[in-house]
Amino acid sequence: MFDVYNPTVARLTYRALLGRRRALILFTLPALLLLIAGAVRGFSGADDQIAADVLGGFALATMVPLIGVIAGTGAIGPEIDDGSVVYLLAKPIKRPTIILTKLTVAIAVTMAFSAIPTFAAGLILNGNGQQIAVAYTVAALVASIAYAALFLLLGTVSRHAVVIGLVYALVWETLFGSLIEGAKTLSVQQWSLALAEDVAGGELVSSAVGLPAAAILLAAVTVGATWYASQKLRTLTLAGEE
Amino acid sequence: MTTLNIDHTSRWFGNVVAVNDITMTIGPGVTGLLGPNGAGKSTLINMMGGFLAPSTGTVTLDGKTIWRNEQIYREIGIVPEREAMYDFLTGKEFVVANAELHGLGKKAAQRALATVEMEYAEDRKISTYSKGMRQRVKMASALVHDPSVLLLDEPFNGMDPRQRMHLMDLLRRMGDDGRTVLFSSHILEEVEQLAAHIEVIVAGRHAASGDFRRIRRLMTDRPHRYLVRSSDDRALAAALIADPSTAGIEVDLAEGALRVQAVDFARFTELLPKVAQEHHIRLLTVSPSDESLESVFSYLVAA
Numbered sequence: 001m002f003d004v005y006n007p008t009v010a011r012l013t014y015r016a017l018l019g020r021r022r023a024l025i026l027f028t029l030p031a032l033l034l035l036i037a038g039a040v041r042g043f044s045g046a047d048d049q050i051a052a053d054v055l056g057g058f059a060l061a062t063m064v065p066l067i068g069v070i071a072g073t074g075a076i077g078p079e080i081d082d083g084s085v086v087y088l089l090a091k092p093i094k095r096p097t098i099i100l101t102k103l104t105v106a107i108a109v110t111m112a113f114s115a116i117p118t119f120a121a122g123l124i125l126n127g128n129g130q131q132i133a134v135a136y137t138v139a140a141l142v143a144s145i146a147y148a149a150l151f152l153l154l155g156t157v158s159r160h161a162v163v164i165g166l167v168y169a170l171v172w173e174t175l176f177g178s179l180i181e182g183a184k185t186l187s188v189q190q191w192s193l194a195l196a197e198d199v200a201g202g203e204l205v206s207s208a209v210g211l212p213a214a215a216i217l218l219a220a221v222t223v224g225a226t227w228y229a230s231q232k233l234r235t236l237t238l239a240g241e242e
Numbered sequence: 243m244t245t246l247n248i249d250h251t252s253r254w255f256g257n258v259v260a261v262n263d264i265t266m267t268i269g270p271g272v273t274g275l276l277g278p279n280g281a282g283k284s285t286l287i288n289m290m291g292g293f294l295a296p297s298t299g300t301v302t303l304d305g306k307t308i309w310r311n312e313q314i315y316r317e318i319g320i321v322p323e324r325e326a327m328y329d330f331l332t333g334k335e336f337v338v339a340n341a342e343l344h345g346l347g348k349k350a351a352q353r354a355l356a357t358v359e360m361e362y363a364e365d366r367k368i369s370t371y372s373k374g375m376r377q378r379v380k381m382a383s384a385l386v387h388d389p390s391v392l393l394l395d396e397p398f399n400g401m402d403p404r405q406r407m408h409l410m411d412l413l414r415r416m417g418d419d420g421r422t423v424l425f426s427s428h429i430l431e432e433v434e435q436l437a438a439h440i441e442v443i444v445a446g447r448h449a450a451s452g453d454f455r456r457i458r459r460l461m462t463d464r465p466h467r468y469l470v471r472s473s474d475d476r477a478l479a480a481a482l483i484a485d486p487s488t489a490g491i492e493v494d495l496a497e498g499a500l501r502v503q504a505v506d507f508a509r510f511t512e513l514l515p516k517v518a519q520e521h522h523i524r525l526l527t528v529s530p531s532d533e534s535l536e537s538v539f540s541y542l543v544a545a
Binding site: 006007008009011012015016019082083084086087088089090091092093094095234235236237 | 291292293294295310312313314315316318319320322324326327328330331339340342343344345383
C-alpha cells in the first residue's frame with residue numbers, strides 16, 4: 001500500500017500553484033463573479049430566476065471549469081514541462097502518492113476559489129432564496145473534484161494541457177454542455193447540476209442527467225482519471241537534452 | 243559495494259537509435275562518461291537514473307532493476323542536467339524539501355548544504371542563484387540521503403574554474419569514500435582531471451573503456467589529417483610521401499589542396515616546412531582538418 005498524502009509534495013504544489021503569475025486568474029474570476037452579482041442585485045433586486053441564471057450561466061458553466069483548468073493542470077504540468085518533477089520522482093515515494101497529493105491540493109484550490117465565491121455570490125443575488133446559493137455551491141464543490149482530477153490527468157499527459165483544458169472548459173462545458181442535448185450527458189457541469197437539482201428541489205435548477213447516473217459518472221471520471229494519471233507518472237519519460 | 247550494470251542495453255526513439263547495444267559495469271570510485279554532444283550520454287544516464295526504460299537489455303543496481311523501482315532512490319542520488327528547480331524556494335527550503343521526501347529532517351539538509359558550502363546563501367531564493375550555485379544546491383539535494391551511487395549529467399556545464407575545481411574535489415572525495423560516482427562530460431580535460439576510469443560513448447556505441455592514460459594514448463597516436471595548399475601541390479606531395487611520417491596524400495582538385503595523412507605527428511610537423519624550403523615551394527595553408535573532438539572520438543570507435 002501507499003500513503004495517500006505527502007505533506008512535502010503538498011507544500012511544494014501549493015506554493016507552485018499560488019505563487020505563479022497565472023494564479024492571478026484564480027483571484028480575478030471570483031472577483032468578477034462577485035462584481036456581477038453585486039451589479040445584478042443593484043439593478044434588478046433579488047430575483048430567484050436571475051440568481052439561478054447567473055450562478056448557472058457564469059459560475060458553474062464558466063468559472064468553475066476555468067479554475068479547475070488552472071488548478072488541475074498547474075498542480076503538475078509546469079513541473080513536468082520544465083523537468084523539475086525529477087526532484088519528486090527521484091525519491092522513494094510511490095507515484096500514486098504524488099498524484100493523490102497533487103489531486104488533493106488541486107481539489108482544495110478549485111473548491112476554495114470556486115465554491116466559496118459561488119456561495120457568496122448566491123447570498124448577494126437573492127440571499128439563498130429557494131436554496132439556490134446552497135444548491136450551486138454543492139454543484140461547484142462536486143464539480144471541483146471531477147475537474148481537478150480530469151485536468152490533473154491532462155497536465156500529466158500533455159504539454160498543451162492548458163490550451164486543451166481551456167478549449168474543453170469554454171467550448172464543451174460552456175457552449176455545448178449548456179446548449180446541445182447530446183453533449184449534456186457528457187458534461188461535468190450537468191452531472192454536478194443533478195446534485196444541485198436535488199438540493200434546490202424546484203424548477204429553477206435542472207439537469208439533463210438523472211442523479212444516479214450523474215453520481216456514477218462523476219465517481220467514474222474522478223477515479224479513472226486519477227488512476228490513469230498515476231500510471232502515466234510511473235512511466236513518465238524525461239527526455240534528455242540531446 | 244555498489245555496482246551499476248548495463249547489459250546489452252539499447253534505447254531508440256522512433257527511428258533514431260540513441261543507445262546501441264551497450265554493456266558496461268560501473269563500480270565504486272569516479273567514472274567519467276565521455277562523448278561528444280548527442281552521443282547518447284544523457285540517454286544512458288537517464289536509464290541508469292530510472293527515468294527512461296531501455297528498449298532492450300537491462301539496467302540494474304546490484305542486481306535490482308532500476309526502471310519503475312522507486313525504492314532504488316534510497317541508494318541513488320541524481321544531479322540532472324536541466325536547470326529547472328523550484329525557483330520560488332530558497333536554497334535551504336529546497337534542500338529541506340528533498341530531505342523530507344526521503345523521510346529525513348532538517349539536520350540531513352543542513353549537512354548536505356555544508357558539504358557543498360552553500361550555507362552562506364541558503365536563505366536566498368534559488369531564482370537569484372548563479373549557475374554554479376544552482377549546481378551546488380542540486381548537488382546538495384542529491385546528497386541529503388547519503389547515497390552510495392551518484393549520477394551527474396554534465397555537472398560542470400557553465401561553471402567557472404573555481405567552482406569547477408571545488409566540485410571536482412567534492413566528487414573525488416565521494417569516490418575515495420567508496421561511492422559509485424558517474425558523471426558525463428563532452429570535455430576531455432574535465433574527465434582527465436577527475437576520473438581514473440572512463441567510458442567513451444560515440445554515436446550511441448560504447449567506443450572505449452578503461453584507464454584514462456590508455457585512451458589518451460589512443461587519441462594522440464591516431465593519424466592526423468592536414469589540409470595543405472601551396473604554390474606547387476604535386477611537387478610537395480611527391481616530396482612528402484617519400485618520408486615515412488606521411489601515410490597518404492590525396493590531391494583534392496575541387497578544393498585545390500592536398501589532403502595529407504600523417505602518422506608520426508612530431509616528425510611530420512618538422513618535415514613539412516623543411517621540404518617546402520628545399521623545393522622552393524611556398525606554403526599557403528596548413529590546417530589540421532580533424533582536430534574536432536568528434537573526429538577524435540570516431541577514431542576511437544574504429545580503434
